[in-house]
Amino acid sequence: MAPRALLLLLAVGYASPLDLYCPCFMEADYTCPAPPTDCxxxxxxxxxxxxxxxxxxxxxxxxxxxxxxxxxxxxxxxxxxxxxxxxxxxxxxxxTCVPFVRTAKRHENGVQQVPIVDLVPYCDHVTEVEGCQYDGVTIPVGTECKVDDCTWCYCPVAGQNPGCVTQDCPAPPCPNPVSVPGQCCPVCHPPTLENLSINQ
The missing domain is CATH 4.10.40.20 (Omega-AgatoxinV)
Structure with missing residues (x-):
């Protein structure tokens, strides 16, 4: 029984770094603590x-x-x-300039579903640069970039598959969420006269 409990504890401990909880996105009434003043x-x-x-x-x-x-x-x-x-x-x-590396264990298709929030540049669709290919996009070596609204990739070595992560969106709390260009997760918009149906 003890070895099983240890394995479970190790598995939970290993998986926990993949979870990034961002209260400002998840909690409507979240307020940041006062910023430090000595740094x-x-x-x-x-x-x-x-x-x-x-x-x-x-x-x-x-x-x-x-x-x-x-x-x-x-x-x-x-x-x-x-x-x-x-x-x-x-x-x-x-x-030398080394971007943050946020790669994860590779799956069959090279993408793993993990929550991630970051601002990184989109990859340009270029072919002259040595790098890694992802869905028709060349990612330069040593570069991390956003290849679509939900996927970030990092290229460690030219010619290899990039390490990629995909943002996992929570279920929207509304019946008709709206996709916003440039944003991964759909959002809820307040009702307008155009999308209200009035039962008579």
Missing amino acids: ELISDACGCCDVCARQEGESCGYWLTGCASGLTCGPSVCLRPDVYSLRTDRCACGL
Whole structure:
């Protein structure tokens, strides 16, 4: 019985980093705490509230906040390009620009459903750049970008499959949600005269 409980505990502990709960998106009455006053402020991983930027040597990337001015988030250890694992980088000076790496275990189609919230540039549809191909989009090596409204990909090595994650949307609390261009999850709009049906 004890080994099963240990396995369950390990599985839960391993899966929990995939969950990013953003109260500002999930709770209508959420209010951010007062921002700190003794540090450089940046947005939290959800893009909701102001928090302290990470300092040199502190963990960064994945669901953590970014680095303070003059520091870059980069790998603390080298990983083989074929290792698609959740990893934590470190803030440091003098690194070349390394984007946050948010790759996950690969599935058959190369995409895993996990919640993710971030602002990253869309990939341009270019073919002259060395990189990874995803659905007709070339992702330059070392770059993380948004390939559609719900999918982010990272290219570790040219010619390989990119590591991708797809935002998982909660069920909208309305009967007729509306898709908004540039936004992954459908939203509820207040009723208007055009979409109200009045029973007589």
